[in-house]
Amino acid sequence: MLRKILIEPDPILRKKCDPLEKVNTDTKKLMDDMLETMYAAPGIGLAAVQIGILKRLVVIDISKDEEKKNPIFLINPEIIYQSKETSVYEEGCLSIPGQFAEIERPAECTLKYIDYYGKKKELKADGLLATCIQHEVDHLNGILFIDYLSKLKKDMIIKKLVKKKKEIERVIV
Ligand SMILES: [Zn+2]
Numbered sequence: 001m002l003r004k005i006l007i008e009p010d011p012i013l014r015k016k017c018d019p020l021e022k023v024n025t026d027t028k029k030l031m032d033d034m035l036e037t038m039y040a041a042p043g044i045g046l047a048a049v050q051i052g053i054l055k056r057l058v059v060i061d062i063s064k065d066e067e068k069k070n071p072i073f074l075i076n077p078e079i080i081y082q083s084k085e086t087s088v089y090e091e092g093c094l095s096i097p098g099q100f101a102e103i104e105r106p107a108e109c110t111l112k113y114i115d116y117y118g119k120k121k122e123l124k125a126d127g128l129l130a131t132c133i134q135h136e137v138d139h140l141n142g143i144l145f146i147d148y149l150s151k152l153k154k155d156m157i158i159k160k161l162v163k164k165k166k167e168i169e170r171v172i173v
Contacts, residue, residue: 001033001036002033002036002037002040003033003034003037003051003052004051004052005037005041005046005050005051005094005095006049006050006051006052006095007095007096007097007161007165008093008095008096008144008146008158008161009158009161009162010095012049012052012054013049013050013095013139013142013144014142015049015054015142016054016140016141016142017047017048017049017054017055017056017057017139017140017141017142018054018055018056019055019056019076020055020056020057020075020076020114022118023075023114023116023117023118027057027075028116030048030053030057031057031059031073031116033051034046034048034051034057034059035059035061035071035073037051038059038061038094039061039069041094043094044060044061044062044128044132045058045059045060045061045062045132045135045136046058046059046094046136047136047139047140049139049140049142050094050095050139056075056076056077056140057073057074057075058073058074058077058133058136058137058139058140059071059072059073059074060072060074060129060132060133060136062128062129062132072123073115073116074111074113074114074115074133074136075113075114075115075116075118076113076114077111077112077113077133077136077137077140078111078112078113079109079110079111079133079134079137080110080111080112080122081108081109081110082106082108082109082134083106083107083108083109084106085106085107085108086104086105086106086107087104087105087106087107087127087130087131088102088103088104089102089103089105089128089131090102090103091103091131091135091145093135093144093145095144096144096145096146096157096161097161097164098160098164099146099157099160099161101145101146101148101149101153101157103131103135103145103148104148105130105131105134105135106130106134107126107127107130108124108125108126108130109124109125109130109133109134110122110123110124110125111123111124111125111133111137146158
């Protein structure tokens with residue numbers, strides 16, 4: 001089922017998410033919905049908070065090939081290592097539509113998490129995946145990529161989003 005993606009500015013996107021206590025069929029259903037919503041958007045990562053659910057859940061798929069989907073489900077992800085070396089990617093966000101900015105983050109990270117089946121896992125990531133993971137884990141702590149920009153740039157982006165939101169509302173009304 002497709003879920004509605006919250007758009008910044010929205011106070012929910014700024015909340016810290018709670019860990020999930022246990023993985024059950026409801027969790028799987030929710031993560032399936034998140035994945036479907038992410039693919040439809042389309043995007044390469046989505047955190048539960050972006051559809052208004054304040055739990056530490058993330059779905060990611062950075063595969064470019066439509067035929068070979070490679071979804072990653074992260075429950076209670078915890079970054080346990082970040083490299084000193086950094087890399088820069090132009091980031092966007094499904095909650096900040098149409099806006100992009102170059103963001104510098106640690107180039108590599110290691111992650112502890114629980115998978116779709118409730119098993120404890122560890123994942124070493126670099127490149128685009130490392131950036132995507134760190135972007136999504138930020139969401140779970142109420143942080144958006146625009147928070148890394150200068151106040152001026154950030155305010156400009158938020159202004160644009162507010163304007164766009166009003167236009168959308170006008171059409172609906
Ligand atoms: Zn995002």
